[in-house]
Amino acid sequence: MNSSPEKVLERVGKITRRVDGTALAKGKPVFADDIHLPEMLHLKILRSPHAHARIREIRTEKALKISGVVLILTHKDFPVHYFTTAGQGYPEPSPRDIRILDETVRYVGDRVVVVAAETLAAAEAGLAAIEVDYDILPANFDPEKAQEGNPVLHPETGKIDIHDAAHNVASQLEASLGDIQQGFEESEWVFEGRYSTPYAQQAHIEPHITLTWMDADERLVIRTSTQVPFHVRRIVAEVLDYPMRNIRVIKPRVGGAFGGKQEILNEELCAAVTLRTGRPARLEFTRAEELYAARSRHPQIVLFKIGVNADYTLNAIDMDILENCGAYGPHALTVMSVTAQKALTLYRSPHVHVRGQAVYTNLSVAGAYRGYGAPQGFFALESIMDEIAHALTIDPIEFRHKNYVTTGEDVPIAKILGEGREGFPVVIESTGMRECLEEGKKLIDWELLRTAEKSGPERRGVGVACAAQGSGIAGIDMGAVFIKMNEDASFNLLLGATDLGTGSDTALAQIAAEVLEVPVENILVYSSDTDMTPFDTGAYASSTTYISGGAVKKAAEKLKARILEQGLILLKEESGRIDNGLVLGSNGGRISYQEICTRSFYTENQTQLMATASHMSYDSPPPFNATFADVTVDVETGLVRVNKIVSVTDAGQVINPHMAAGQVEGAIPQSLGMALSEFMIFDDTGTPVNTSFRDYHIFTAIDMPEIVTRFIHTHEPTGPFGAKAVAEIPINGPAVAVTNAIFNACGVRIRNLPVTPDKILLKFTEPDL
Amino acid sequence: MRVAFQLNGKPVETEVEPGMNVLEFLRSLGVFSVKHGCDHGECGSCTVLVDDKPQNACLMLMGTLDGERIETLEGLNARRRMELMQAAFLDEGAIQCGYCTPAMLLALESLLRANPKPDEAAIREVFSGIYCRCTGYVKPMVAAKKVALGEVDG
Ligand code: FES
């Protein structure tokens, strides 16, 4: 571990109340939907009941006669223009394969018509009165059959960046290092396995919600619950062919997002209605729409073949990814790149080969979900690592100690893979992987649980999984900030970064306060509004602390230098320093921030003290994590109970201990849900079966196991005050730690999530190792 | 139809569509602390107190409100115990996005009215009616236990 070269930190690393906390605690109207707009129209979307069909005719006459129905829009109302709903940097690495409304529908839930009405009830009545004639087309729900091209989902010319439309391949990637064949030939042992992970839904409690209106200057205002306000502005301008300068996107507080709101899903329809009618419009998803017509985690099938040397080090890793995008390809390439890149960052191996294909099927559309592709990759990798350790009778922790990358090592595959385009060289500057494993081992009582007697109907076992992630996207993510000083030594910090409930506004305020040597309460954060705040690529890829935090630190340092300079001018001194909100001249003069600012405004050497800075990075230092699960399997019923999860993370210097722990504590039930309780089920016509929280079961307070989180302190030299990211890494481990623990408990190896009692019962009589 | 009820201590009498749900009605009055998450009585975001008990406003029809006593955070924010609970939530980092927070606080308030010293299981039980996707319920449990043990200094 590196030691910190910085001075003692007073605000960073300290427990601090959220800067937006009081308003949230008091239930103040801070979310997108918490305003009333006069004359507002309510929107509803008619969705396809068919998995694949061509629309022959849409009859809207009856619907338009319903009292209150104001406007109905269909594909005929929009020119053919293909875009991607993925809110990514420009040019987007995702295929441009979707229209705002299309004459072909490609999954059950695809958009057909939008109805705008005076009330929600009238909009619903309007939907019910619309008649649509469809020509049903053949559909395919099996990603392994997608490349047969029966049917072809996107035959249209004019779609851009689809890798091989005739074979339904949205995107593909391939990369290699060394010589994979030679690698296997040299290896002492070679292991293979096939693993799969299912759809899973972000399930933020606040649904997608957008309000739009024209302001007094006839500019379009979009108030929306989004992770990516600047991408919303760009994409809406493009899709509606409306001048960007006449669009303002406001991101209020967001009620959870987890990647689901890195997507443009209702902003453009709402805006289209406002532009056509001049009236405010509101479009909110129902929970059912969230569950089958928003976005979800890409299901993947991952094949691993791993060659191991006689000293238990890895010599060759071959990885093959088949990713199911569903009907469209937002994030298709980049999610798969992350699957490969993060999994292949963790362990060193001289010979590596990876191939990935993202294919279209007539099912719900996948997108960004916390961890991006990493949870899928680590489920496969950490399963096979466990299988290898078992086969070679080496302790799984010892096996990992021999293989993960350590400080000073470079990660050549990261440069080759990148994220959507070629990456940048990665050298590990900080890692606490060993300490994460050792600390977790103690906290879970590894030895005792692992070797305890496994007999009787209830069997207890323990499992472990390691993981890595990144801190923003190297060479792509950029954040900018603006800070200005006020007479009372408060500072407005204007950020393009979007706080999704993660507390990033608070973490960034702590960074500014640390640099400026003022209490955190003196930092007034405003984020984010495309008219008011500088650009930021958005809150995704765990970028906010690392990238936007870097920008805050730079801007605050610039401003501090300006304050010192101005203070010395006012003191008529040549040199001096800043100490806790005072400029101290070398000759004994002293002047407070308040006085400096007040005099600068009104009387002497007049100026506004302010600074702006942008930050991007060619580094994306991986945080590391070890997750342990303690489970009990009832081998008579096949039921699995998770007793305890221990999650130990190296996120560099933690900026706010409560918020960092909160990220881990929230990620754990999301991963456990994917493993144990959250199933997106489709019937044989591709119709989603469980479209409510009653059937899509996310963890509630009584479902929770005991959770223990710890942080290993390291110092990342490239991060602000030594920080790395924390938001995504903890979601990678829990699911596979649980399946590894199930194996330890009862010898059943679950290679295909979710874990269901039948898999345990079925395989219990014939364990397949 | 006409209904008369009490909202945060004040009498309300109004003409309503009997089929309108209480969530929609409250939000139309600007009572925005009551949130929408599912419409089906599953997520608990729309929790209000009806005669001291937590209820999902999205499942209640206006027609059933007559004579009831409804409370939301808007009416409780200035109360001492609510301030202590809010302080505990803030100090323990129990609020992330905050979308579920008003519902959690009301659920806890209702529990404390019935049982001033609830144990962990009782708190978990009342929280289980409210979905939170951000916190894993870990810090809300810590904050609530602090309140139950009288350990909050406001
Ligand atoms: S909105 Fe009422 S329970 Fe979910």
Ligand code: FES
């Ligand atoms: S804090 Fe976000 S849902 Fe609970």
